[in-house]
Amino acid sequence: MTIDSLNLLKTAKDVPTFDAVPWDSPVAWHPAGSGASVDLAAVREIVRRYRRHGFCIVQLQPGTADEQSLSSLAEALRLGNPFVPPLYRLNGNTPSAVSRISAGLNASTQDATHPSFGRSSGQRLHTDGTLQDIGQIRTTLLLCQSVGRTGGDTRLFNATAAYAELLTADLPAALALATPGSLVRRATVNGSDDFNAGPAFAVVDGQLVTRYSLTDTDRWEVPSGISADDLWRAVAYLERCAEDSAVYREFRLEPAQVLVLANARLSHGRTAYTDDPQQPRCMFRTLHEREPATEPIPCP
Ligand SMILES: [Fe+2]
16 A cells, blocks of 8 residues: 655644643633623634644633533534444443543442543553544543542643654654554453554544554554564654653643543543542543534534
């Protein structure tokens, strides 16, 4: 298979940057009351930061960190209905569109064994929805309701920016990761044996996107026609990049803050945490197939 290297190089000029991220200035969000219009200035700033940095931290008002707040924010950002991965519906399950991530609160639920939702262990870098086609899940919303006693920091890796550098420095290695079959994701929850053997990077809708993931359910494979040396050189390069503060950061999402994440541009993960038994760490998450926008998406 021939990969369009010129197209990759063209889109590599427009990737997120972690330069000048306003870490200490989340965008304040005041939910609109009944009949009131949304804060358009706040929406514009969220969209601007999302496009520039690949993410934006939004500060809700104290006491409003619940599932309804997440739904209202998604509506204001024109993200559309949350996406529910098909494997969550297997075996007659009727999952909520909002996932609760809490080892403490999910201990006696069917999510107790889920590696993210039900455990307090760390999570390696990944993108959400890796079983779907690359670029399908554009946005993840992650709302912090309560933090752990220790740990639970969010990890962000600007995978597309690191890959853009690789395209310039070592094109054969970069093309290996753009080849379908280079990154294999296999499902492990809900009895599913589904898998997706796709590329780790691609151009979708004129944008460089990624599904760069390093969890236990992901593995690299050398696709047909690709040199193993090229692939493993690329893998090693990105792993080295993930130690560089220019493209890798860790931070703690505080209560009533929402991470609006460009899931197809950055990879993310989590450090391990311990809980306060009186108030376990609790986050809520939704997945969306759109990016935040200030204007409605026109009908096709
Ligand atoms: Fe995730």
